[in-house]
Amino acid sequence: xxxxxxxxxxxxxxxxxxxxxxxxxxxxxxxxxxxxxxxxxxxxxxxxxxxxxxxxxxxxxxxxxxxxxxxxxxxxxxxxxxxxxxxxxxxxxxxxxxxxxxxxxxxxxxxxxxxxxxxxxxxxxxxxxxxxxxxxxxxxxxxxxxxxxxxxxxxxxxxxxxxxxxxxxxxxxxxxxxxxxxxxxxxxxxxxxxxxxxxxxxxxxxxxxxxxxxxxxxxxxxxxxxxxxxxxxxxxxxxxxxxxxxxxxxxxxxxxxxxxxxxxxxxxxxxxxxxxxxxxxxxxxxxxxxxxxxxxxxxxxxxxxxxxxxxxxxxxxxxxxxxxxxxxxxxxxxxxxxxxxxxxxxxxxxxxxxxxxxxxxxxxxxxxxxxxxxxxxxxxxxxxxxxxxxxxxxxxxxxxxxxxxxxxxxxxxxxxxxxxxxxxxxxxxxxxx
Amino acid sequence: xxxxxxxxxxxxxxxxxxxxxxxxxxxxxxxxxxxxxxxxxxxxxxxxxxxxxxxxxxxxxxxxxxxxxxxxxxxxxxxxxxxxxxxxxxxxxxxxxxxxxxxxxxxxxxxxxxxxxxxxxxxxxxxxxxxxxxxxxxxxxxxxxxxxxxxxxxxxxxxxxxxxxxxxxxxxxx
Numbered sequence: 001x002x003x004x005x006x007x008x009x010x011x012x013x014x015x016x017x018x019x020x021x022x023x024x025x026x027x028x029x030x031x032x033x034x035x036x037x038x039x040x041x042x043x044x045x046x047x048x049x050x051x052x053x054x055x056x057x058x059x060x061x062x063x064x065x066x067x068x069x070x071x072x073x074x075x076x077x078x079x080x081x082x083x084x085x086x087x088x089x090x091x092x093x094x095x096x097x098x099x100x101x102x103x104x105x106x107x108x109x110x111x112x113x114x115x116x117x118x119x120x121x122x123x124x125x126x127x128x129x130x131x132x133x134x135x136x137x138x139x140x141x142x143x144x145x146x147x148x149x150x151x152x153x154x155x156x157x158x159x160x161x162x163x164x165x166x167x168x169x170x171x172x173x174x175x176x177x178x179x180x181x182x183x184x185x186x187x188x189x190x191x192x193x194x195x196x197x198x199x200x201x202x203x204x205x206x207x208x209x210x211x212x213x214x215x216x217x218x219x220x221x222x223x224x225x226x227x228x229x230x231x232x233x234x235x236x237x238x239x240x241x242x243x244x245x246x247x248x249x250x251x252x253x254x255x256x257x258x259x260x261x262x263x264x265x266x267x268x269x270x271x272x273x274x275x276x277x278x279x280x281x282x283x284x285x286x287x288x289x290x291x292x293x294x295x296x297x298x299x300x301x302x303x304x305x306x307x308x309x310x311x312x313x314x315x316x317x318x319x320x321x322x323x324x325x326x327x328x329x330x331x332x333x334x335x336x337x338x339x340x341x342x343x344x345x346x347x348x349x350x351x352x353x354x355x356x357x358x359x360x361x362x363x364x365x366x367x368x369x370x371x372x373x374x375x376x377x378x379x380x381x382x383x384x385x386x387x388x389x390x391x392x393x394x395x396x397x398x399x400x401x402x403x404x405x406x407x408x409x410x411x412x413x414x415x416x417x418x419x420x421x422x423x424x425x426x427x428x429x430x431x432x433x
Numbered sequence: 434x435x436x437x438x439x440x441x442x443x444x445x446x447x448x449x450x451x452x453x454x455x456x457x458x459x460x461x462x463x464x465x466x467x468x469x470x471x472x473x474x475x476x477x478x479x480x481x482x483x484x485x486x487x488x489x490x491x492x493x494x495x496x497x498x499x500x501x502x503x504x505x506x507x508x509x510x511x512x513x514x515x516x517x518x519x520x521x522x523x524x525x526x527x528x529x530x531x532x533x534x535x536x537x538x539x540x541x542x543x544x545x546x547x548x549x550x551x552x553x554x555x556x557x558x559x560x561x562x563x564x565x566x567x568x569x570x571x572x573x574x575x576x577x578x579x580x581x582x583x584x585x586x587x588x589x590x591x592x593x594x595x596x597x598x599x600x601x602x603x604x605x606x607x
Contacts, residue, residue, distance in 0.1 A: 244577065308545065
């Protein structure tokens with residue numbers, strides 16, 4: 001029979017700590033003015049000659065990647081203060097910085113550091129936020145992202161998502177066929193960790209609301225089954241292996257249930273809800289059309305899904321407690337793979353736009369539909385936990401690559417993550433500290 | 434209700450099979466003299482099967498090379514007229530020997546959403562399954578699986594590649 005090579009919980013960091021050499025951020029569309037900010041190299045007080053991480057570089061890269069900021073190059077800085085007391089605001093208005101970030105890293109023990117930073121408004125000459133965060137070598141990078149989150153939120157009013165992660169699937173051709181990998185990486189592409197590797201397809205990753213588990217579909221038994229894997233331990237449980245299709249898992253807001261697609265022996269895919277503790281399933285749709293790609297509304301009341309009961313695929317919703325499905329999308333002949341923004345206000349989907357499969361975002365209240373991507377075969381939209389940005393897969397030559405776009409369609413950029421054909425990105429919820 | 438719909442589908446498939454086989458002998462389950470279109474090549478039926486798992490038939494079955502891949506039109510799960518007799522020949526094999534098992538692997542082209550494409554691949558596999566059953570195969574002999582767009586045979590993003598990927602592969606599993 002076919003050999004299945006499954007590697008579990010392999011902490012195979014393809015990219016190490018300082019990963020900027022491997023990450024290309026390419027802004028493909030920038031529709032808003034970018035605020036000039038200065039992130040001054042952080043001061044260092046400690047034993048080794050070098051800091052464990054260039055925190056200012058991580059913060060500046062985060063702000064740049066948001067598309068809303070233009071960090072000022074180090075060689076254009078007239079001074080390099082490490083505390084607010086040393087700031088000369090005239091020097092910063094001269095280089096047209098609207099905000100300045102200064103900070104220090106102090107070694108407090110063998111593997112213990114204290115990271116402090118302050119953000120200043122140059123025009124008003126006042127501190128907007130200041131913070132000190134304890135760190136170790138292992139947490140230094142995430143601490144830098146948390147600092148960037150606080151700075152970003154103070155300057156834009158939008159919660160930062162720099163400390164979040166993205167899971168995705170990659171496929172690489174080899175002699176015998178393809179190698180599929182389920183990968184988790186920081187949202188900037190750093191710290192890639194392969195959590196599952198298989199010679200059979202892996203599909204449809206979905207985060208648990210606490211970010212600790214991923215549900216996904218694996219064909220490792222030569223047919224589809226749904227698994228839930230705990231990231232920290234690598235433990236995985238097969239939660240659905242019924243006859244026919246077992247697909248499209250998505251966690252309920254409380255993390256106790258999965259909505260999934262079951263096809264049965266007669267191959268009629270319908271939406272079911274699986275209780276993860278009792279393992280009981282409850283069927284929500286019975287139509288003989290394809291009903292799939294279910295996803296919960298953030299308030300837990302509805303399950304949105306794709307159905308081609310009207311002919312082509314359209315988005316419908318059904319009360320999570322059971323009831324009559326109602327159609328949600330009416331614009332265009334192909335709307336599939338719905339995903340709601342965490343604030344419940346918008347619905348992202350794959351939308352056929354004049355011959356191109358693109359990502360569209362619909363305002364739930366006004367029903368207005370906005371196409372936000374520009375590829376020919378864009379798929380798998382997933383909202384960031386701040387509801388402001390989406391990640392999706394697009395094509396570059398023969399391979400899938402990831403792009404992010406703001407929900408208003410104004411800032412779009414490519415994130416080079418993963419090797420081979422990269423697909424099905426899913427953005428993690430906010431981390432819980 | 435569901436039974437009624439199934440009956441209508443069944444009737445349509447029977448009619449379709451009937452129409453399509455006007456130019457070739459009617460496939461009759463159990464009729465081992467039935468000869469496919471490509472008669473001549475005197476090889477065993479599965480000799481060139483690239484998908485493995487088959488075995489030679491030991492009767493006087495002398496049909497031409499029998500393909501194990503059924504192709505589909507864009508956005509369709511209907512077995513095309515040019516494949517109805519391929520399906521009929523596989524049905525005959527199944528009807529003749531209740532111990533033979535097949536697995537129907539449905540596939541879609543790469544366009545559109547992945548899980549929806551799993552549904553489309555399954556629908557294609559089911560369409561072949563029903564056709565086999567109408568012609569004498571039993572449900573117990575047939576398993577289906579859909580790989581959606583996850584296992585393409587052609588890698589291009591063009592009409593030709595898409596057409597090659599919209600398929601059901603019939604794999605003999607014993």
